[in-house]
Amino acid sequence: MTSVQERVRAAGADLVAFIKSDAPAAGLEEFVSKYFPLLRAHPVGDDLLVENNRQQRTYVRRDAQQAHGGWVGLTGSHKFRTSEMQQLLDVGGGAKRDPKGLIDELAVFSNPNNGPR
Numbered sequence: 758m759t760s761v762q763e764r765v766r767a768a769g770a771d772l773v774a775f776i777k778s779d780a781p782a783a784g785l786e787e788f789v790s791k792y793f794p795l796l797r798a799h800p801v802g803d804d805l806l807v808e809n810n811r812q813q814r815t816y817v818r819r820d821a822q823q824a825h826g827g828w829v830g831l832t833g834s835h836k837f838r839t840s841e842m843q844q845l846l847d848v849g850g851g852a853k854r855d856p857k858g859l860i861d862e863l864a865v866f867s868n869p870n871n872g873p874r
Contacts, residue, residue, distance in 0.1 A: 768792040793867045
């Protein structure tokens with residue numbers, strides 16, 4: 758297994774453990790710092806604001822309907838929603854993400870070669 762695969766596996770295990778804690782997304786600040794060092798993460802209420810080096814932002818929120826109980830794994834029912842606008846999350850919008858999807862989104866978001874230059 759490569760070091761990248763090992764990091765992804767470790768990130769997945771930490772994220773699944775986080776989901777079991779029922780903590781709000783703001784609690785993912787250390788997770789983002791540990792696995793995505795190019796990103797900055799700041800709690801905003803119960804949400805987590807994540808910024809990359811291109812001054813782009815995305816908010817992460819625990820999905821209230823999916824946050825409690827049920828099967829917990831890397832894929833399957835979504836546990837998070839993400840959006841560039843916190844207001845969209847307030848009205849139930851945003852992209853639904855299972856744990857693997859959130860890890861994938863943060864990995865792409867942290868890549869300095871993606872997005873406008």
